[in-house]
Amino acid sequence: VIAAAWLAVLALSVQEKSLATLPEKASGVVVNAEATAVAWIEGGRSVVFKGIKGAEFEAVRSLTINREGTAVAYAAKDRGSWSVVSGSWKSEGYDEVGAPVLEGTGLAFAARKGAAWVVVFDGAAGPEFDRVDYLTVSADGDHAAYAGRRGKKSSLVIGDQRGPEFDDVRHVTFAAEDRLAYAAMLDKKWWIVEGTVTPETPAIAVLKDPATGKTGCQVGLFDVTDPERLKSFVKAWLEGDEVPSLEVDPDVPWKDVTDILGRCKAAGCARVRFGILGSREIFETFDSIQALAPLPDRKFAACIGTQGGPLRVFQGGRQSQEFRAIEGLVAGPKGLLAYRATEEEGWFVVRGRAFGQKVKLYKAIDGPVLSADGTRIAFAAMDGTSWRIVAGETHSGAYDQIWLPRFNADNTALVFAARKGREILRIDLPLK
């Protein structure tokens, strides 16, 4: 009985465990999402990971750690040029490198030589651009996606494949391993483009560009007007015993379709199917889009943006009440949304569209985060001097710094990392 009572008490009590004690010259501290590993930059010249100090460089910055806490990556300056370092691997030297992105074993970073930017993913450099932005890596580490800009046009880039050209592309965001969304802008109107990295069907959409009158081809998210790009998709489908299907815009002259058939034939295709082109009309447009959150189980991604008025959260034709500022938008199952917002002063967390909802104000908020089933919400809140975790009725103790928490598998506790002085702690916080 005593043992059982003790276990019950233990289950209801906060457990703190020290992960590391930071030295005086520590900066850029990172803790993985599981709150099991810590790394930091020491003296601005080397990285300490799992208590082991790495090589010294002229300068080190942009330290990042993967979700599992098994690897770190950072930018390091050596003999005047910048590289990205991860474990024993070091990239070639560049004039400049961006912050590395590390998911699982997938490592990507933007790098510049002269005027040309490239994205290096898993050690291989991609095509050259004038600029690269919004670099992201899928949770399984298999795909790196970003917005590549040449001249006045931008497009989504994944590996060797590119999306159609727009005036601007932003907020490239993976939803699940293979699905992503991004914001595209043409003629000052923004909208959300969504799709899968691996096209769901072997369908080639044959479209007429209303601006240029030219015929173009798309496969899922990608522009395959270039015959070689089309060929690479067709060949892959044929290897998988799939028959390509052409879905033709009624405005496209059949002569152009015949040309595309010729390209398919040149790729080894003996027969095609013809399907009816699904509606490619843009669902809704925006004057601005500030952030995206693709939904795990719904078609339309949510976004923070404006539609000829104040800032709101939009999703699938519905919109939240207006706020002065909105940040930290996250999406859960069944269309659940959460974000932090402010009106006059102080920040609060909003769940859903929040019309008429009374909320508590904090000086600053980080998060929110949702449980996997979307039933629980938690965030880090600052009262002016210290940070604590808030999850419904549950409040953690006060800390100098907090990393965003995650819910355990059965939603009975939150796990997070926090700093108290020089001590980095892992905290298990039981939920009421």
Next chain:
Amino acid sequence: MIASLLLALLCQTDATAPDRAAEFARRLEKAVAEGELITLDMAMNADAFYDRVVGATKLSPGLVGFLKPMIRTSFTSEPYFAIAKGRATWKFLRIRKADDGLRALFRLTGQGGAYSYHDLLLAPDGDRFQISDYYVLNFAGFQSDLVRRSLIPSPQTLDVLNQLLRPTAGDFMMDYGSNPLNQFSQLVTAGEYRKALDKYDENVGVLKNVAIAQVMRINAARSIDQKAHANAVQQMSDVFKNDPAVDMAALGGYLEFGALEKALGTIDRIEKAVGSDVFLNILRANAYMGDKQSAKARDLYRSVTEAEPTLDQGWWGLINVHLAAKEFKDVARCLDAVEKNLNVTLGDLAQIDAYKDFVASPEYAAWMKGRGPK
């Protein structure tokens, strides 16, 4: 001098166009036989077909957006060969000059003895040709006519649909479902032959001038009885005098009711319309088989296998004759030829009742031994 040179040049162009068209048709036939249907798709001009379907009918942009994809997609290889159901054989027969241009006659045969003759309408495209439509001899009409009758709404409905910004399938189905030809066709397809004939009679004024309706009516009547069939054939003949479509439609009934002379007469008339075609010997052989004249049937099937060994119906007909006559050595020889010429691998014949005696014969054992393990 210049005029005579120009004339000579024109004559030369005219003289070579059918040759070039024949070469084009042979290339298409070869590509399709090799499974390269994309070559046929590249030759089919779906825009020209769409223009022929729509003609002078005024369609709003919304209607164009709805109808054009369907009409253009219907003029591609997949729906073209779908009517053959299963393994199709597509044979180029001849080129002829018609008022509307050159036409390439093809014979399409498929599963269950299905056959049709298509005159592909060829339009010059540089030094090549494009197919802009095809005339279906079995239905005495262009495919574009058939699609127009089936898809283009009635003038009254068109007035309403042209007002809609974005018509939906539901808007169309109202009109599609009230079209007498579609109603009649659906009843025939559903096997409701008596109801179908009643529907035809209700709308005889509209349907009697539509060849495909008359063809479907003959097929439906055949399922009722011989008298109904004869009556339907006569009524189609009254409207479509001497058209091969009447004979093609009537033949099935004649074979079914054992009217040998009538069957042979219709086949001769079909031959006059399409020209010499060895496939017609299969129809003749089928007629003789129905009349239990298997020796004549065997000779005719054999003539087909010799002239066109890739035509499967010849081999299966011949095998059938040999099985009935218990000529098992010939059965084995034909089965080998089937595998060689039709590029098929035979399954387990022991599972097929028609081969029961053959499977029990020493010829089968010897044949199987010669085949070795598969």
